Amino acid sequence: MSASKQSQNETGAQLQKRLRQLAEEVVRPSFRWCCDDGDDFFDDFYATLSERAPGIGAMFAHVDMQEQNRLIRRGVEHLIDFAQGSAESAGELRRIARTHGRQGLNIAPELYSLWIDTLMETVRAHDPEADDNAEAAWRVVLRGGIDLIISLY
Numbered sequence: 316m317s318a319s320k321q322s323q324n325e326t327g328a329q330l331q332k333r334l335r336q337l338a339e340e341v342v343r344p345s346f347r348w349c350c351d352d353g354d355d356f357f358d359d360f361y362a363t364l365s366e367r368a369p370g371i372g373a374m375f376a377h378v379d380m381q382e383q384n385r386l387i388r389r390g391v392e393h394l395i396d397f398a399q400g401s402a403e404s405a406g407e408l409r410r411i412a413r414t415h416g417r418q419g420l421n422i423a424p425e426l427y428s429l430w431i432d433t434l435m436e437t438v439r440a441h442d443p444e445a446d447d448n449a450e451a452a453w454r455v456v457l458r459g460g461i462d463l464i465i466s467l468y
């Protein structure tokens with residue numbers, strides 16, 4: 316292997332390691348803190364999301380929101396687990412991509428940045444320790460799983 320290829324591989328491995336660390340040491344504890352508020356965190360999240368984009372509130376009009384809160388909690392955990400290399404979570408995100416894609420709920424790819432921005436705003440409102448650095452960690456950790464969902468639209 317050439318020296319530059321080897322150094323590229325090392326940089327890639329370091330990035331993966333750092334991503335796993337951020338997921339475990341920053342994002343997971345922050346999310347646990349948010350979930351300690353029971354349904355409050357998710358109720359806030361969906362209320363804000365519905366305000367931000369016309370049409371989203373209507374999509375949830377007939378959804379059992381208590382059950383939805385439980386499912387989205389698992390969903391966010393899958394996004395975090397995916398950043399840590401979980402194959403099971405990759406499979407679950409592919410399934411979510413199908414239910415959210417063109418043939419399903421038909422969630423336009425550009426809505427996902429709104430979804431992340433709203434999640435970040437809600438995290439910052441519920442986790443007193445969530446600062447700019449924590450938000451940056453959240454965003455980089457969620458990115459891969461969200462990109463996977465969007466790529467299967």
Ligand code: HEM
Pocket residue numbers: 371374375378386387390391394410411414415420422426427429430461464
């Ligand atoms: C703006 C973006 C999004 C919108 C508008 C949206 C909308 C919805 C709606 C309307 C439902 C209820 C479906 C029903 O019961 O009829 C749902 C379910 C669900 N959503 Fe989303 N969603 C978005 C993004 C995401 C993301 C990024 C995830 C990733 C974790 C996710 C995970 C789930 C899960 C796990 C369910 C439960 C049903 C299933 O497993 O497919 N959603 N979503």
